Structures are given as structure tokens and as C-alpha cells.
Amino acid sequence: MDESDHSFLRLSGRELNSLCFAVLRAKSKEQVRQILRTFELSDADFVGSFPDLAKHVLLLPD
Structure with missing residues (x-):
């Protein structure tokens, strides 16, 4: 497994x-x-580990 994974x-x-x-x-x-x-x-770890938070982030302005 890659060091950056997880x-x-x-x-x-x-x-x-x-x-x-x-x-x-x-x-x-x-x-x-x-x-x-x-x-x-x-970003990948964030989305994979915190899907509800990732959905919240989608609602934020750029």
C-alpha cells in the first residue's frame, strides 16, 4: 500500500x-x-472516509 493511502x-x-x-x-x-x-x-481520502462532510462541501461556494 502506498504511504499516502489512508x-x-x-x-x-x-x-x-x-x-x-x-x-x-x-x-x-x-x-x-x-x-x-x-x-x-x-481529497480522495476525505471523500472516501467522510462522505457526509464531502456532500456538505459541495454546497459551499468556490
Whole structure:
């Protein structure tokens, strides 16, 4: 398995909660991109691991 696969698994429970909260508070898709970079989480891992949050992000403005 590639090192970048499932990078979200390295996050602690507290970090996962912080990630989810930050995404829910984001005002734009660009803010979400910055959050994912901060947590070193790929788009694919985000969508695959957090489908409900990914749907929320689709409703945000660019």
C-alpha cells in the first residue's frame, strides 16, 4: 500500500474531531482545501472516509 493511502488513519480522535468541526465551519471550498492541506489529507481520502462532510462541501461556494 502506498504511504499516502489512508493518511487520515494517522490522525488522533481529537484531530479527527478538529478536522470535522473545521470543515463544517468553513465558508468556502477553498477554506476546505486549506484545512485538508493542514491535516495532510488527500481529497480522495476525505471523500472516501467522510462522505457526509464531502456532500456538505459541495454546497459551499468556490
